[in-house]
Amino acid sequence: MDELINKIKNSIHLRPEAEEFLYSISKEITLPQGEVLIRQGQVVKRTFFVTEGCLRSYCIDKNGKEHTLLFAIKDWWISDYIAIHTDELATLTVECLTKSKVIEFNAKELDGIHIHFPEFESYQRHNLERHVVSLHKRILNQLQLSAPERYDLFLKQYPKIEQHTRNYHIASYLGITQQSLSRIRVEKAKK
Amino acid sequence: MDELINKIKNSIHLRPEAEEFLYSISKEITLPQGEVLIRQGQVVKRTFFVTEGCLRSYCIDKNGKEHTLLFAIKDWWISDYIAIHTDELATLTVECLTKSKVIEFNAKELDGIHIHFPEFESYQRHNLERHVVSLHKRILNQLQLSAPERYDLFLKQYPKIEQHTRNYHIASYLGITQQSLSRIRVEKAKK
DNA sequence: TAGCTTTCTTACCATAGGGTAAATTTTACT
DNA sequence: AGTAAAATTTACCCTATGGTAAGAAAGCTA
Numbered sequence: 001m002d003e004l005i006n007k008i009k010n011s012i013h014l015r016p017e018a019e020e021f022l023y024s025i026s027k028e029i030t031l032p033q034g035e036v037l038i039r040q041g042q043v044v045k046r047t048f049f050v051t052e053g054c055l056r057s058y059c060i061d062k063n064g065k066e067h068t069l070l071f072a073i074k075d076w077w078i079s080d081y082i083a084i085h086t087d088e089l090a091t092l093t094v095e096c097l098t099k100s101k102v103i104e105f106n107a108k109e110l111d112g113i114h115i116h117f118p119e120f121e122s123y124q125r126h127n128l129e130r131h132v133v134s135l136h137k138r139i140l141n142q143l144q145l146s147a148p149e150r151y152d153l154f155l156k157q158y159p160k161i162e163q164h165t166r167n168y169h170i171a172s173y174l175g176i177t178q179q180s181l182s183r184i185r186v187e188k189a190k191k
Numbered sequence: 192m193d194e195l196i197n198k199i200k201n202s203i204h205l206r207p208e209a210e211e212f213l214y215s216i217s218k219e220i221t222l223p224q225g226e227v228l229i230r231q232g233q234v235v236k237r238t239f240f241v242t243e244g245c246l247r248s249y250c251i252d253k254n255g256k257e258h259t260l261l262f263a264i265k266d267w268w269i270s271d272y273i274a275i276h277t278d279e280l281a282t283l284t285v286e287c288l289t290k291s292k293v294i295e296f297n298a299k300e301l302d303g304i305h306i307h308f309p310e311f312e313s314y315q316r317h318n319l320e321r322h323v324v325s326l327h328k329r330i331l332n333q334l335q336l337s338a339p340e341r342y343d344l345f346l347k348q349y350p351k352i353e354q355h356t357r358n359y360h361i362a363s364y365l366g367i368t369q370q371s372l373s374r375i376r377v378e379k380a381k382k
Numbered sequence: 383t384a385g386c387t388t389t390c391t392t393a394c395c396a397t398a399g400g401g402t403a404a405a406t407t408t409t410a411c412t
Numbered sequence: 413a414g415t416a417a418a419a420t421t422t423a424c425c426c427t428a429t430g431g432t433a434a435g436a437a438a439g440c441t442a
């Protein structure tokens with residue numbers, strides 16, 4: 001929990017009361033590899049701040065194929081924000097790729113922090129702005145780069161994530177099949 | 192300008208002083224079709240709220256191909272948020288697809304509103320949250336849908352935009368070539 | 383309305399990446 | 413260590429989409 005508090009303090013001044021409020025609505029939990037926190041089709045109430053390990057969010061399409069939206073490591077938030085924000089059932093599944101530690105919040109309760117501690121809006125806004133920028137970049141990269149180029153970029157952007165992920169996780173993030181990724185890796189090794 | 196003020200008032204209580212501040216830092220401008228507001232490679236200082244017409248933001252890759260990030264119509268914001276947020280030169284170009292009216296802000300000045308009128312954070316946060324959700328959806332659609340499916344979805348999501356856009360604008364948004372889109376349209380017409 | 387320019391369509395062949403399935407390697411379990 | 417399970421690689425052929433270029437259509441301008 002201290003990780004999160006410190007991270008927030010880097011961005012805004014956090015009153016002791018606000019800090020207490022955060023403690024009161026959160027729960028630090030340790031999760032084994034494979035644990036599913038949110039399952040496609042179910043109600044989403046929780047959002048998570050990762051302090052250790054690696055998680056991913058993905059959807060399963062009508063043919064049963066998985067598509068990874070996000071990998072989350074230390075200091076990232078993860079949940080199904082589509083569901084939370086549109087008040088629908090989960091379109092995503094969130095699972096632990098490794099043994100992980102996360103701080104769990106009820107999304108509605110966490111949202112309530114803005115009423116009691118408006119200064120928190122600023123922290124949230126900055127987070128969202130950064131997130132929007134990274135999503136814009138991801139979309140542009142997907143539009144203009146070839147699969148090998150996207151893979152190279154992925155390795156640069158997430159050097160630590162690769163240890164924890166299966167190849168088919170990465171493939172499903174890049175928008176290619178596991179077999180294509182394998183071919184790309186072979187070509188890369190030749191050079 | 193009233194459109195924007197009303198839109199904000201739907202989301203938060205706007206003090207008269209805050210409203211005045213918004214007026215003091217904004218400028219309503221009318222733009223001809225083809226006008227370029229932000230050009231790839233140049234410094235980005237401005238952000239725009241669209242009140243009439245249609246604009247798009249796109250990047251040009253190393254082969255000279257265009258890739259559309261966003262179409263913006265009435266009530267949307269448009270700029271190069273990658274550049275604004277990372278303090279780099281524009282990676283995007285923003286141009287008018289039709290004669291348009293926009294409200295222009297200096298991005299830094301607009302950001303300053305949060306210091307004087309913290310209640311504005313809430314409006315911004317909600318905007319960003321909605322935007323993040325739409326970007327998440329776009330990424331998932333790009334990963335799991337075929338080109339014809341993406342085109343159908345596009346027509347549903349932006350029925351009004353199609354009148355203003357060239358086919359190659361839409362193709363560059365969907366991540367396909369103009370020729371592929373043409374084939375898809377022919378197939379669709381057959382049914 | 384004629385002529386120019388831009389956009390869209392069509393046709394051809396090329397290629398990146400997909401689908402299936404089998405072979406191999408790695409990992410996990412007892 | 414030995415076995416089973418999971419993940420990865422390889423091979424084969426297939427399909428969707430791309431690239432180039434030419435032709436048709438639509439939109440502007442004089």
